[in-house]
Amino acid sequence: MSKPLRADARRNRERVLEAAQDVFAAEGVGAPTEAVARRAGVGIGTVFRHFPTKEALLEAVLVERLRGLAEHARAAYAEPDAGAALFGFLEHVVAQSAAKNAFADALAGAGVDVSSVFGEVRAELLGAVEALVLRARDAGALRPDVGPVEVVAVLVGASHAARWAPEAARARTVAVVLDGLRAKR
Known part of the structure; x- marks a missing residue:
């Protein structure tokens, strides 16, 4: 120790x-x-x-970024509108994803097992996301057949869509992807 x-x-x-x-x-x-x-x-x-090593520094930065996302999710949970809180958080994550992916790619390229880097911060982040998802679903802002697993999968997809979409179409592309999670009104 x-x-x-x-x-x-x-x-x-x-x-x-x-x-x-x-x-x-x-x-x-x-x-x-x-x-x-x-x-x-x-x-x-x-x-x-x-x-x-530089990889150790990149690792620490990546963990801090993930910890920051978990803090952002916890703060969003306190917002009065559960749907706006969830979708605002998801948009924030997608906006941050390019940098996170660059760190993860650099670490993977250096032979670091990126999944082991996430460790406890992954559980912390997923727990905060789950709370947001369940609250939004209970409030009727999220489709009733969607849970945390699906939201995380769509979030990964939206991050990749943002990465490949032309800059002028990026926000609209992400909005289209995330709209698939919204409850029909």
């Missing part, structure tokens, strides 16, 4: 993660680790002390 980080080390780790998200979003996952260190205002040694 590893001992907890000192406060300054924890702050440095958080700064590196935040900088990595910014750098990778702006320059892609191929951006050099040195750019992350510069953006974080730390030396390259500090980056490698927390993340011994």
